[in-house]
Amino acid sequence: MANGMGSLYIGASGLQNSQNALNTTANNLANVETTGYVRQQVLFSDRDYNTFDKKSAISMQQAGLGVNIADVVHTRDYFLDKYYRTENGRQAFYDATNEAVQEVITSFQELEGTTFQSGMYDFWTAFQEFAKIPDSSVNQNLIIQKGTLFIERAQGIYDNMKSYQSKINLKVSESIDRINELGHTIQELNLQIQKVEAGKIETAMTLRDERDNALDELSKYAQIDFEETSDGIVKVKLEGVRFVDEVHVFEMGQKVDRMTGFITPTWPHLSDESLGQYTEVFDYSVDISSEMDTDIGILKAQVLARGDHIANYTDVAGLTADQYNDGAGMSVMLSAQAEFDQLVHGVMTAINDVLSPLTTASFTGADGTVYNNVKIWDEEKGCVGNDGQKPGRELFVRRGMERYTAVEGNDGKTYYVYNEEDTTDTSKMYTTYGVSINQDLLEAESNLPYLRQNGEVAQSMAEELAAIWENKGLILNPNDTDPCTFEGYYEKFMNGLATKGNVYESVAQSLSGSVTSIENQRQQVIGVSADEELTNMIKYQNAYNAASRYINVISEMLEHIITQLG
Structure with missing residues (x-):
């Protein structure tokens, strides 16, 4: 002393x-x-x-x-921070994905009374009545009315899904802006902390807390890696790419698709926009899995859920399981749009092919053009309406293309050549948004084909129309091998959506519990008692x-x- x-x-x-x-x-x-x-x-x-x-x-x-x-x-515990931020981003990913699934389910109004399934049932009932009395104007009108309601409801659902895609696209833009904002916040705090702690006397407590809060929030948006240098600077990688270092913030960019307006996150510092070469933030060739840490972040969930285009039945029909799973199958919205449009396409084409049947023929046109194995109106089987006009009218018409082109053969006969669907133009396809009810039938229900060309009532044709609803010809997607009816397809489609929703919701809830548990462990270290x-x-x-x-x-x-x- x-x-x-x-x-x-x-x-x-x-x-x-x-x-x-x-x-x-x-x-x-x-x-x-x-x-x-x-x-x-x-x-x-x-x-x-x-x-x-x-x-x-x-x-x-x-x-x-x-x-x-x-x-x-x-x-602070570095490992707990890292663990928390990883699980926080993963939980946000599944939350955002589940939100998209629930929005799709809501579009079908299955819990609100005005269901698409009831519209399908009413349409089926109209054909059952038509099969009883084909020449009844009441029954003919019933088909046209229920067909109109069917396509209007289908288009309303499709509109809702497109509208939600636009909402997700706006959220993508907002997420990118917030990520960039957080990057600048972290960089500014880095500089302030470095200034305060340069003399090795004082620790910038409050500034460090703010920076850690910014890192916690950033972890919700994307997968991050971070490390602190000896002079107090935190360097951050976002999706494996430098985002914040000692000097720079490498901002995330937005590439906008001219056709859809959809935004794709990119890295401008790794791209050459003048050559149209862009480095995208996310690599979708890698499977989404927890083991590979590819299921992290709100932004990735939003981009995946939205998809990169507006899908139709061509995104599911005729594809292999791998093609589908690597395409529309990865996206909640794209898979829902494609599978729903496949149902509507199947209903429309099945009905049209009975009302205005097709066959294959070969002939030479009057101008010398050779037509080999082309689809034409089947005149022998085909029926006509009350006015007798050939070819028989279809119920659903494409907005950008007639069903047939009339061709004069060198034999003096008129052939009605079927115009194949143009998959590059939705107005020339039988898609939900590319069709309308035939105006001729709206003006006069008697123009609906119900007569043989000899004037007899086509009872067998009416029964064939009623029977198409029982045909098992549709497969939900390439991962499914069980053909089903239109009604069975819809039930399987809705059950699939509900299952997806339950899975994503349960995973999100489970991860929420994990995040809470990790946060409790963090609070034992950093929290105030x-x-x-x-x-x-x-x-x-x-x-x-x-x-x-x-x-x-x-x-x-x-x-x-x-x-x-x-």
Whole structure:
């Protein structure tokens, strides 16, 4: 112990450092409910000692100079932070995907009364009535009315899905903007922290808390890797690409498709826009799985759920399982649009092919053009309406193309050559959004084919129309091998959506529990415990009081020496 007046300095150090510890504890208590606040812990150490050798004393002696605050610890667990941010991003991915599935299910209004399935049933009922009395104008009109409602409901659902794609696209843009904003926030905080801590005296507690909060939020949007350098700079990689370093923020870009307006996230610093070469943020050739950490981030979930185009039946029909799974099958919206449009396409073409049947023929046109194995109207089997016009009219017409082109043969006969669907133009395809009800039938229901060309009522044709609803000719997608009826297809389609929704929801809920558990573990390290801090406050207050009493004792001793012994 120091002698004489030096002892007062020891007491003063106790007062000063106990007061500082009390201030730190009070700051912790004031931030008990502050999100992202990391508790501060005071570590004490001895000040220097004065050592007296034997020349100035009988034996080796040391005199302490009091106590000092060695450090105010800003404690975090790097591994818990990394684990939390990974699971936080994964949970956000499945949450966003589940939201898209639920939106698709809502589009079909199966829980709101006005269901698409009921519209299909009404349409089927109309054909059952038509099969009973084909020449009844009431039954003919019923088919046209229910057909109109069928296609209007189908188009309404398709519109809803397209509209939701646009909403997701807006969210993609907002997510990219927020990611870039967080990148700049982290870089600015890096510079401020470096400035504060450059002297190796002070730790930038509040700034570090803000930076960690920004990293936590960034982890929701995409997969991140981070590391802190010796000078306090945090470097961040986003989806394996440099995003924030000591000097730069490599912003994420937006490539906009001219046809759809859909945004694709890109890396401008790795792209050459002048040559039309873009480096996309996400690599979709890699399977989505937790093992490979490819199921992380809201942004990826949004881009995947939206898809890169507006799908139709060509995105599912005639493809292999691998082609489908690597294409529309990866996207909630694309798979729903493709599979739904396949159903509508199947209904429309099946009905049209009975009302206006096709056969294959070869002939030479009057102009010398050779037609080999082309589809033409089957005049022998085909029926006509009340006006007797050939060829028999179809119920659903393509907006950009007639069903047939009349060709004069060199034999003097007129052939009605079927115009094949043009898969590059939806207005020339039998897709949900590319068709309408035949205007001739809307104007006069009796134009619906129901008569043989000899004037007899085509009872067998009407029965064939009714029977198509029982034919098992549709397969949901290439992963399915069980053909089903139109009604069975729709039920399987809706069940598939519900199953997807349940899976994504259960995974999201499970991950939510994991994220909460990890956050609880983090809080045990960084969180503020009011009880613990109050205990510390009592401890530091007692230490302050003890230092104060110590000074009083030394003061009385010195006074006694000076006044009584001096």
